[in-house]
Amino acid sequence: MPAVSFQNVSKTYQSARGTFKALDGVSFDIEPGEFFGLLGPNGAGKTTLISILAGLTQPSGGKVTVNGHDVQADYPSARRQLGVVPQELVFDPFFNVRETLRLQSGYFGIRHNDAWIDELLEGLGLADKAQANMRQLSGGMKRRVLVAQALVHRPPVIVLDEPTAGVDVELRQTLWQFVSRLNREGSTVLLTTHYLEEAEALCGRIAMLKQGRVVALEKTSELLRRASSNVLRFKTDQSLPDDLLVHARVTGRVVQLPAHSALEVEQLLARVRESGVVAEDIEIRKPDLEDVFIDVMGGAAQAAQAEARS
Template identity: 40%
Template sequence: MQPIISVTNLSKTYKSGFSALKGVDLSIRRGEIFALLGPNGAGKTTLISIICGLVNPSSGQVLADGHDIVTDYRAARAKIGLVPQELTTDAFETVWSTVNFSRGLFGKRRDSALVEQVLKDLTLWDKRDTQIRMLSGGMKRRVLIAKALAHEPQILFLDEPTAGVDVELRQDMWKLVRGLQERGVTIILTTHYIEEAEEMADRIGVISKGEIILVEEKAELMRKLGRKQLTLSLQEPLAAVPPALASYDLALEAEGNELVYTYDTKAERTGITALLQDLSQANIRFKDLRTSQSSLEDIFVSLVRDRR
């Protein structure tokens, strides 16, 4: 299937000489939720801004549902909805007027029923006649989402959509995102809440210093790069790992009454089985055990650190 977004050799260098993007290649599949992760200044917002037509690229090509974002700008932009980080709305307009006007900007006919449904989905219906300046920060964020959805885009960008919002809005937003995906909308999000990416995304992309360093299926990423730890509560403390277990090298650490074994998820069965057999032969007894697994955040931090 042809990707709904295709980025080829994309670069952006500002007049100051700063290279925000360096030869980025990226394909987004139709109907997926794609999480783009990266530290501050990595190029996430620049990449999104170029795809959405807000920033001009220095070189390279971007296609949105087959439309070039430069030579076929209007058609490409009509496919895209953007929820930016900044709260940018006319403070003296009402919620209804703001969302309705946003639909008109894309040449869409008036559709009061659709605008009403969008406002109800975002718990904004009771605020439809309220001026934007009178809303709380969370409600303003909801208005930005409503504006982005008003022209029925096939691609939705969420740039740090839950930064500084309450738990209720965050839950409402992810419920809405799942509903949009079920209707065929492609979702691309950046977030500092990596647990959200871990819960929501189908695929993960990591960007650092203007370069895409990894794109992977979330489950495969967790399998390949994830680490597990087996912690054994010992009946008697150990001052150090005994020579009989020296073959485990740095994967095994003695911490007083605990023995901690770190291993790849790929080697889970054989690693644990072999260790327990070796412990028995070394006459080391334990009274309890527990396992823990690295999170997506652990993997992300490790990837960026290694890149640096």
């Protein structure tokens, strides 16, 4: 039995401008014990899908189950199976950290939960903040408390919706060490993130969404193995000519260009020199998940355009 199952899930919104389809027949399963990544650009439907999984949004069609419990027909049982860390910082300003976690335990009917709360506080670097009022915490510390709240009832399925957005490196390392430990102990983890290096390092399998549809669903290793090219990387202070710029990924001084062969590397470098661009720190690297993501999203866009013309 899958830990999480999405079966032909759709979600349509009505507005003054007409109908907007946020999800369009999304189907995939997440197996028990998986560390699964859900990726996509803004507006792809990731948060809508998670809101449906958490029972916060009703689907227009399809079915979602958590360990066999339907999130609509059997919401109380399904909700007990889930620990959801939302994107937004939501907290009660009237309680300290320990009181917040005790209160969250009570929502699930759990008494005398202090031993596990202590473990959460220690594992997430919150032990010295246990008596601090939630209002006194920094944004990063509040996010740690959100994670602890999601885990306080020991859910078998953990959902992390952009958990490290806007937080420091220390929190990321602390969070991933603790969540990876829970995953090794048998917890299923569903992660959405825009930090693709995190997804590449953590997730054994990945689904990519674009405009409400699944456009890729494979093991992370297979996605990387099937990448069609290596990458020529260099630094420059100058602008690339248009014929190179259209294929380049530029981040500040760093330019990255796909190169399918050694001959193409030579041709690209020759074109760079001809254009008068001075390249520094030249290297050739294997493609990473960000390269794959860009390729998949570009291919999905071309397929959508072709479908619209036909």
